[in-house]
Amino acid sequence: MPATFNLTATVVENDRLIDRVEFYHGLTRLTEDLSPPYTFEVNEDEIGTHIYTARVIYDTNHLVDSKPQAIPISHGPYDHWAETIHGLSGNAAIPMADADGDGVVNLIEYAIGGSPTSDDGPRLPRLDTDTGTQILFNIDPKRNDVSWVLERSFDMIAYTEVYRLDGATGHQQIMEGLQVSIDGGIITALDNQASEETRVFYQLVIENEG
Numbered sequence: 001m002p003a004t005f006n007l008t009a010t011v012v013e014n015d016r017l018i019d020r021v022e023f024y025h026g027l028t029r030l031t032e033d034l035s036p037p038y039t040f041e042v043n044e045d046e047i048g049t050h051i052y053t054a055r056v057i058y059d060t061n062h063l064v065d066s067k068p069q070a071i072p073i074s075h076g077p078y079d080h081w082a083e084t085i086h087g088l089s090g091n092a093a094i095p096m097a098d099a100d101g102d103g104v105v106n107l108i109e110y111a112i113g114g115s116p117t118s119d120d121g122p123r124l125p126r127l128d129t130d131t132g133t134q135i136l137f138n139i140d141p142k143r144n145d146v147s148w149v150l151e152r153s154f155d156m157i158a159y160t161e162v163y164r165l166d167g168a169t170g171h172q173q174i175m176e177g178l179q180v181s182i183d184g185g186i187i188t189a190l191d192n193q194a195s196e197e198t199r200v201f202y203q204l205v206i207e208n209e210g
Ligand SMILES: [Ca+2]
Pocket: 097, 098, 099, 100, 101, 102, 103, 104, 105, 106, 109, 115, 116, 117
């Protein structure tokens, strides 16, 4: 999937006669623009960091270049989400980072339809014991590079996988005794075995195939 973005140059004229603005990708001239707003739409699909500059030609034969702008291009859906949609970069953009400090790492926010820049508490797994033992958690059904795995423990030491949803295929594996429904990105798992125990613990594990 190519990245599409606009290069824009703002020129302060200072009584100079602006002839044109040229945009460069490395040393390659992409276009020239004769009148403001000076802008050019880029479609770039090569993975890596791309360097763009703008050159102003003024008073017929003078020129000045902008500072180079480095634009990272990546193809993975997680990277696209973190970098392009949410504007993260560097260490803050990696899956295990907690960019907004809400205690939830980026990859989980990606998988539950949350955001790496705002609180995701309401989307995290929660327990509802009004009618049996129900665990609810959000997913983003568009994520085809993650699996959502629910694990259960009766002692907080040994955890057993009781539910798995594969994002790539939509295939579910449901342990006997568990009733699962998916509605509007919310998964509800009713655990019929839990009511026989005095204590039960659950954890949601996100597996990333990307
Ligand atoms: Ca976070």
